[in-house]
Amino acid sequence: MNETDIFRALADPTRRLLLERLSAGARNATELREGLAVSQPAISQHIAVLRGVGLIAEQKTGRHVTYRVDPDGMRPLVDWLTRYRAFWPSRVDKLKTLLKEMDQ
């Protein structure tokens, strides 16, 4: 998945909120929508975007669809971050070490 699409997906506050909710545990679209002043199709479209960039995954059981965070989805973003040593003067090496550990 390319960085542009991931950054774009995360640039929307509603989508970040959905991710926030999913990061607390898997749930379905109706539950994701609870309390939000946005229509059902809007949620469905947001979910499609998040799924399209690999940030979430769906699990179908009958008519019920459960969404969960894809743990690897955020990796391109982290990889991108590590390419910018200048942002992390003298600290990026620690980050690189961390990422190596994550690979295992």
Added chain:
Amino acid sequence: MNETDIFRALADPTRRLLLERLSAGARNATELREGLAVSQPAISQHIAVLRGVGLIAEQKTGRHVTYRVDPDGMRPLVDWLTRYRAFWPSRVDKLKTLLKEMDQ
């Protein structure tokens, strides 16, 4: 600086390219533009966005303006990442440790 603005700023490939160039060393707007098939005002506008969200800083000396990466500009993005344990099953603690080290 709020997360939405930073994600939005980073969602544009041209702006990420400019950051990439600046991360290799400070330079002025004309140098940043080199080789890009985009007008001078476009570069100027991109720079304004990056500066607005705190990702880069300018340094004026007479009529010459030099831009450089702001090392702290990316911090909100990293902070946001750490809030999503689910993305980093069992790894986020290491990331949090790293961030503590960065604070020192």
Added chain:
DNA sequence: ACAATAGATAAGCACAGACTTATCTGTCGC
């Protein structure tokens, strides 16, 4: 079988944003 439910898709609208050309501002060398 059929009504209800969950979610996706279609179509249209409105606004945001990335781009352009033209122009303005400010600083330097001469």
Added chain:
DNA sequence: GCGACAGATAAGTCTGTGCTTATCTATTGT
């Protein structure tokens, strides 16, 4: 002072995207 240069701003265009309502699809319980 004045022309050259670096960069910012103005104004307009075009596309992308987030939203809506309406509708479709698929699965379930009764």
